[in-house]
Amino acid sequence: MRKYIVAGNWKMNTTVPEGVELAKAVVEKAKSLPANVELVVAPPFTHLAPVAEALKGSKVALSAQNCADHEKGAYTGEVAVNMLTSIGCQYTILGHSERRQYYGETDEKLVVKTQLALAAGLKVILCVGENLEEREANKHFEVVTEQTKAVLYNFTALDMKNIVIAYEPVWAIGTGKTATAAQAQEIHACIRNVIEAKFGAQVAQDMTILYGGSCKPSNAKELFAEKDIDGGLIGGAALKADDFIGIATSF
Ligand code: PEP
Numbered sequence: 068m069r070k071y072i073v074a075g076n077w078k079m080n081t082t083v084p085e086g087v088e089l090a091k092a093v094v095e096k097a098k099s100l101p102a103n104v105e106l107v108v109a110p111p112f113t114h115l116a117p118v119a120e121a122l123k124g125s126k127v128a129l130s131a132q133n134c135a136d137h138e139k140g141a142y143t144g145e146v147a148v149n150m151l152t153s154i155g156c157q158y159t160i161l162g163h164s165e166r167r168q169y170y171g172e173t174d175e176k177l178v179v180k181t182q183l184a185l186a187a188g189l190k191v192i193l194c195v196g197e198n199l200e201e202r203e204a205n206k207h208f209e210v211v212t213e214q215t216k217a218v219l220y221n222f223t224a225l226d227m228k229n230i231v232i233a234y235e236p237v238w239a240i241g242t243g244k245t246a247t248a249a250q251a252q253e254i255h256a257c258i259r260n261v262i263e264a265k266f267g268a269q270v271a272q273d274m275t276i277l278y279g280g281s282c283k284p285s286n287a288k289e290l291f292a293e294k295d296i297d298g299g300l301i302g303g304a305a306l307k308a309d310d311f312i313g314i315a316t317s318f
Contacts, residue, residue, distance in 0.1 A: 075305025239280025284313030
């Protein structure tokens, strides 16, 4: 059965007290949400433990925005998967375009991080998406297919139960430019086909594929009405509880 998810990527925003307030507001407003929609918040590392406290007893899941590509040891500044699970983290985002672009996140590193995350019991939200140049060169299907295969074809059908894909066209992230519902749908369908080719129809049908890129309450309904769009990975609009919940009520 396919799960509908709305996940908020807070990126490098909010202080710890502000983040705890935001989490509490999300918990409060999430009480009226239908049971078939899962909410996830992904605050910065410093916020995870206090936000975990604020989320206790609620339906809102906690995610990191990244994890280390080693289990433990001399890797200054990194955060290991067992550190995340030890404070109640259930998910980690991996392969966000900002990490690919600014921090040299490669597909090879993403395979290792995904292996470590799954082995530790974390679910993974794997981001894929083309940049503007690739879109303009009409290479978006090819780029997204390759990114998806490069990471996920190293895993099993069973692993897919703990992986969510987020299609995030880089040109739509934080720009106010949203992909049209039709543009998003055709890529989501393509990703589902890539999953089906390796893991079979059932795994593909069960796969949650999120859209990300300037998604907001005013455009979420149209996007989520598409048959292969199962929710959103939300940046800017996740920083306001009303907007975030507004998106989550758009199914
Ligand atoms: C994101 O960074 O994952 C994102 C979708 O950002 P925004 O919603 O701000 O475009």
